[in-house]
Amino acid sequence: MEVYCLSCAITSGLMAPDGRIVFESEHFHVHQDVAYPIKGLMIVVSKRHVKCLDELTESEKFDYINVITKIRQAQRKVLGIKYVYYFYNEDAIHHFHTWMVPRYDWMYEIGRSVESVRPILLHARHHINTKENMLEVIAAIDSLKKELSR
Numbered sequence: 001m002e003v004y005c006l007s008c009a010i011t012s013g014l015m016a017p018d019g020r021i022v023f024e025s026e027h028f029h030v031h032q033d034v035a036y037p038i039k040g041l042m043i044v045v046s047k048r049h050v051k052c053l054d055e056l057t058e059s060e061k062f063d064y065i066n067v068i069t070k071i072r073q074a075q076r077k078v079l080g081i082k083y084v085y086y087f088y089n090e091d092a093i094h095h096f097h098t099w100m101v102p103r104y105d106w107m108y109e110i111g112r113s114v115e116s117v118r119p120i121l122l123h124a125r126h127h128i129n130t131k132e133n134m135l136e137v138i139a140a141i142d143s144l145k146k147e148l149s150r
């Protein structure tokens with residue numbers, strides 16, 4: 001029996017991500033997880049079921065850095081995002097995916113650097129999960145999508 005992999009379900013189109021697809025390249029898929037309503041938070045998922053960076057092929061590696069760069073440029077241009085935190089963990093339940101978490105001023109009150117990431121995500125989920133903020137998140141997705149399709 002195949003082990004269920006959410007990343008495979010999303011990239012194969014079996015399941016819609018809990019958010020909207022923002023961009024797709026030959027080897028990667030980019031969406032926002034609206035469970036964490038932070039404007040411009042993007043998740044970059046490989047289409048192939050691999051867990052570790054060193055399992056990527058030459059062509060996937062090239063595509064990966066280009067996709068990340070493209071998203072980063074769009075975040076800066078459209079949303080004015082000055083800094084982004086990136087992370088991925090190779091022992092994730094689902095396959096290779098990189099989180100791109102923008103930094104906003106309110107986050108510095110929660111903390112800096114890697115230890116602040118989880119509390120910030122939880123804060124977003126529980127305290128800014130308002131209809132008004134969600135509309136802003138969706139508007140940001142749409143403007144990123146538009147920028148990336150140019």
Ligand SMILES: [Zn+2]
Pocket residue numbers: 005006007008009048049050094095
């Ligand atoms: Zn998978």
